[in-house]
Every structure is written in structure tokens, then in C-alpha cells.
Amino acid sequence: MSSVPLNARRVEVADSFQAIQDYCWEQGWTDGLPVVPPTEPLVRDMLASYGGAPSLSLGTLQPRNAQATLEKLAINAVMAGCRPEYFPVVVAAVKAALDKDFNLGGNAATTGGAAQVVIVNGPIAKELGINGDAACFGPGFRANAAIGRALRLIIRNVAGLIPGDMDKATLATPGRYSFCFSENEERSPWEPRNVQLGYAAGSSTVTVAGIRGVYTIMETTVPTGLEILETFVGNMKAVGISNYYQIGTGAQIIMVICPEHADEIAAAGLSKSDVQEYIFQNARMPMHMLTGRAHYGNRNWPSWVDESNPETQVPIVSAAEDVAVIVAGGDGRHSAWLAGWGVTRMKTEEIVKHA
Secondary structure, three states: OOOOOOOOOOOOOOOOHHHHHHHHHHHOOOOOOOOOOOOHHHHHHHHHOOOOOOOOEEEEEOOOOEEEEHHHHHHHHHHHOOOHHHHHHHHHHHHHHHOOOOOHHHHHHOOOOOEEEEEEEOHHHHHHOOOOOOOOOOOOOHHHHHHHHHHHHHHHHOOOOOEOOOEOOOOOOHHHOOOEEEOOHHHOOOOOHHHHOOOOOOOOEEEEEEEEEEEEEEOOOOOOHHHHHHHHHHHHOOOOOHHHHOHHHOOOEEEEEOHHHHHHHHHOOOOHHHHHHHHHHHOEEEHHHHOOOOOHHHOOOOOOOOOOOOOOEEEOOOOHHHEEEEEOOOOOOEEEEEEEOOOOOOEEEEOOOOO
């Protein structure tokens, strides 16, 4: 790799931590937090962990129409604090985000302020220390923080989603700094997401999703798995949730079920597919609670939704498969659901090491 020429512009900055940080900030390259200086040796080490020519482009990133070359990705991965061994995960996440149905330019620019979430499955999560156990949504784990941040810096610096410019988020979300976790496969009573999607057992994958927010659910009282699902659904049925208005454009949601809840649901004889079907059938709002409020002006319903009947029950997604079920977290009976942005589809890529 050392003999392969790099294409990035070289700049000279005073050999001072503060000077480097100030320069990067003035160029608009940071998310407000300090970055690792992307020196040539660090970028070369990052590229070497994946292989391929630095000029190789994975595709065109919207809205800037910029080429997502391996070199650009490596520069941002260095700035985010990634170790070289994280880079294949970052590359896979960018490949997923480049899928036209993921609609990166839309979910990163929206006033809804969607966050791009990276969910990792397979043995690579343990190899790299990508946390899917206690506190997996929060700080304290280098791989989670750096991988999620790398994708966000790429979205900012390569795709051009600068707040106040192309990024039009009204409020945004802390998830736009970094949001990456793994499925807690060791404590799950079910098959992992990648196997459910048809990938081979033992494969490692990345799923990227655009989400509006995280809704936490505490259920410490009811004794059965079915009752736990009733609590989940009750949390989802509220005025102002945009998913109900956008099932015609592909709105999806993610159920993140803690291990204790998952065990209790599985003990009731329910599989992941059963959970998906239960939520699809029961997380529904009557038409009269949706009409004339919230996101009604931008509604997009399939033809089978009878808008003329005030008692029509509108589901939160258009099909059971649009509910992703992930087991994650540590001890404690706290689960969550992640509300999807309305015009995006979750995408999954296998993590491949080309070196």
C-alpha cells in the first residue's frame, strides 16, 4: 500500500494540537469534537486494512454528487478515531448507505433530523469490541463511537450535509454524532438478524437505518411475553408519530429488545417473525386520530387504507417485514423502538476484508 499514490490534497499546519483542530474546524471538517489529524501514514494504514486502490469509488454520495473513494473514506475514518481494523465495517456501512432505496440525501437533509444507525452482526462485533450489551446506545466503547462517527463525518465531509446548508434538520439528534451498536447474539434466544435475512451463519454484516428517534420502553411488571408485546405496542400508539403517515413510502421501525424481555417473549413460544407480525397487526391508529393533524399534509397511504372511514386502523408499517427485531442491551427490563424516517429502507451489507 505504501507504494500506491494518494490523491488527497496535502496541507501544512503548525505542529500544534490546537492549530490542527482550529484548522479543521475552520475548513468545516469536524462535528464540533476534536478529530485525529489525517496524516499520510495514518491514512495509508487505514487503507491497508481493506485493500484496493485509494481512488476506487464505491459510488456517488448525494447531495454533493461526490465520489465515495476509499481514500476519502479512510481520511474520515482516521479523523473519527477509527483503528485500521474498523475500516472494513465503515466501508460496508457506506456501501449500504449508497443504496438508492436508503435515500441518504433525503434522510440526512430532512428537517426531521434523521440519524443514520449502524447495527453490526456476526463474529466481527466481538473481534472489534463493538458493544451490544449494557449501555450499547451510549458512550464508553471506542469501536461503537468511532465507526458510527466515521459514517457521520463521511456524510458531512464527502456527501456535503453541513448543518444550516444542505442539512436542514429542525432540531437534529445526538445520534448524528455517532450511533453504532451490535446485536447481543450471545444473549438472544433467536437467530441473529443477518441469519434471518439469509446470510450464512458466522457471517458478519452491517445494517444501516435512518431513524427519527429512540423511544424507550420500561416493562418491569407483567409476567408474560405476550403482555410485554402489548406494552411495546401501547408505547407506539400516539399522536404525532410520523410513521403512520408514511407507510406508502416505505417507513420502517426497529424493535430493540433487551435480553430479559426477549427471553420472556421466547418463553411464550414466539419467534422474531411472530414479534414482527404482532407489532404489524396491533400497532395501529384509528383514522380519526390521524386526520387533520401531525404529518397529515404529507400522508402517503397505500390504496388498501380506507381514508374515508374514520375507524380505519392504520398500521405503523405496511408489512410485518418492515419491523426489524434486534436483541441488544444488558440486564434490566428496558427495551426500545427506533422510529424510522419515512422515505428510506434499511440496508444490509456483508463485511468483507479485501486485504
